[in-house]
Amino acid sequence: MESYGAMMALEDKDEEIVVKAPSEYNKDTKWKSFKEGAIAYLNGVNGNHNIPLAYVIRETAVPQAGQIYQSEHHRIIAITPLMGAAYEEDNRKVFDLLKSWTINGLAWTWMRAHNATRNGRLAWLALVDHFEGDAQRDHVKDAAYASIAAARYYGDKKKFTFETYVSIHQEAYADLEQYGEVISEEKRVRDLLTNIKDNSAAANAAMGTILVTTNLRTNFTNAVAHLATTLQLGQSQDTRNISTTTSSYKGGGRGGRGSRGQSVTGGRGSQGRGRNIYLGSYTPEAWQKLSSEDKKRVIEGREKSAQQQSQNQGRGGGAARQVSTVETDVDNTTIGSTIQTNMDNAILQGALQGSAAIAEKRTNV
Numbered sequence: 523m524e525s526y527g528a529m530m531a532l533e534d535k536d537e538e539i540v541v542k543a544p545s546e547y548n549k550d551t552k553w554k555s556f557k558e559g560a561i562a563y564l565n566g567v568n569g570n571h572n573i574p575l576a577y578v579i580r581e582t583a584v585p586q587a588g589q590i591y592q593s594e595h596h597r598i599i600a601i602t603p604l605m606g607a608a609y610e611e612d613n614r615k616v617f618d619l620l621k622s623w624t625i626n627g628l629a630w631t632w633m634r635a636h637n638a639t640r641n642g643r644l645a646w647l648a649l650v651d652h653f654e655g656d657a658q659r660d661h662v663k664d665a666a667y668a669s670i671a672a673a674r675y676y677g678d679k680k681k682f683t684f685e686t687y688v689s690i691h692q693e694a695y696a697d698l699e700q701y702g703e704v705i706s707e708e709k710r711v712r713d714l715l716t717n718i719k720d721n722s723a724a725a726n727a728a729m730g731t732i733l734v735t736t737n738l739r740t741n742f743t744n745a746v747a748h749l750a751t752t753l754q755l756g757q758s759q760d761t762r763n764i765s766t767t768t769s770s771y772k773g774g775g776r777g778g779r780g781s782r783g784q785s786v787t788g789g790r791g792s793q794g795r796g797r798n799i800y801l802g803s804y805t806p807e808a809w810q811k812l813s814s815e816d817k818k819r820v821i822e823g824r825e826k827s828a829q830q831q832s833q834n835q836g837r838g839g840g841a842a843r844q845v846s847t848v849e850t851d852v853d854n855t856t857i858g859s860t861i862q863t864n865m866d867n868a869i870l871q872g873a874l875q876g877s878a879a880i881a882e883k884r885t886n887v
Contacts, residue, residue: 541566543619547629553653553662554700560623565599569612577602578609578616579646604643616642620649629653659701666694666703670713677720684753688714688746710742720753728752801827 544559545551564576577599591597603609617640624630632652633645652658675687691714695705715729728749732738738745799816801823812820 544623546622547624547627549627551627551629552697553658554697556623556629557650557653560620564616564619565595569615570608573602573612574599575612575616575619578604578612578643613642614640617645618642620645624649654701662697663701663703666697670694671717673717675718675720677722677725678753684750687718688750691742707742708740711739711745714742714745714749718749722753724752724755725749799823 541563542559543563544556547556561576561579564579565574567575569575569578574595580599582600583604585601589600591600617636620633620642621630621637624633629649633648636642636645636648669690673687673690675682675684678684691710695710698705711732715732718725718729731752732745732748738748799819801820804812804820
C-alpha cells in the first residue's frame, strides 16, 4: 500500500484532478445522480495511505480471488481491507461527508441510525437498500413511464425545445435501465414519434422518413439526429421565407430601392381592402396559395402596369420606374412609394408585353 501511495503522490504532482462534491440531497434530487456524484467524489478524495475513500463504500466487502482489474486504481479500491485503525478513521470521514450531503433532506432518515457510531459504510448501504429496493424501484419506473407519456412536442418554444423533449425520454430510459427495465430501440423511436404534435412540413417529412428507413426506425440516437437536423433546416427555411415575403411588400429605401417587382393596394371597394399585393413573379406553390380575388388583382395590376409602361415608352420617356401615391385604409395616411416595373422574370415580361399590346388595341378601338 505504501508503494501505491508513493505512485499516487507522483501522479498528483503531474496532474491534480479536482472533483466537485454532489449537491445536497433534497426532495427534487434523483438518487441515481446523487449516487454517481458521491462515488465520483470519493474516488477523487484520498484517505489513509493515500487510498481513495471509495473503497469504504464498494459493493463487494471481500475481494474475489483471481479478479482482473481495469487499473491499479480499481484494484486498490477492491482489495483494501475493511478493518483496522486506518479503515475506521476513513469510515468516519465517509459518514461525515454523507451526513453533510443529506442532513436537510429525507435521505437522512435512512442513515441517521448510524449517527452515533459514524459508520459511513453501513449508512451508505442503508441508502442503497432504500433507494434501490423494490418499492422505490416500482415508484421510479412508474414515474419514468408517466413522463414519457406526458411529454408533447408542438414545435420549438422558448421554454420547451426539441432538445428538451428528447431529454425527457433519455432521462426516463436511464431511470428504467437502472432498475433492469430495458426498452428496445424500436419502442423508443415509436414513443418519440407518437407525441410529436408539430404539423410542420419538416416534422412530417422527417417522421415519414424514419418510419420507412430501417436504421432510423430501429435506432433511437439516429432517429433523434435525423429529426433534429430536419427540424433545424425547416426552421431556417421558414425564416428565409418570412424575410423574402417581407421584402417583397416593403420598400427598401429612397424610390423603393430594394423592392423588386410591383405592388398595388386593394382599394376601398376590393376584398383585400387596405392591403398591398405583390405583382412580381410567384413560385407555383405560392401562386396556388393566393385566393381567387388576389389572383385577379395580380393579373389586373400587371395589365395596368404594362399599359403604363407602354404609354411611357410611346412618349419617349424610357423610365423604368414611376412614383405613385397609394392609399391605405389601415391608418388613413398617404404613403409615397416608388414602383419598380423592371420585371426580372423573362416569362412574366413576355406576358406583360402581350397584355400591353392587348390594352393598346383596346384603346385604338
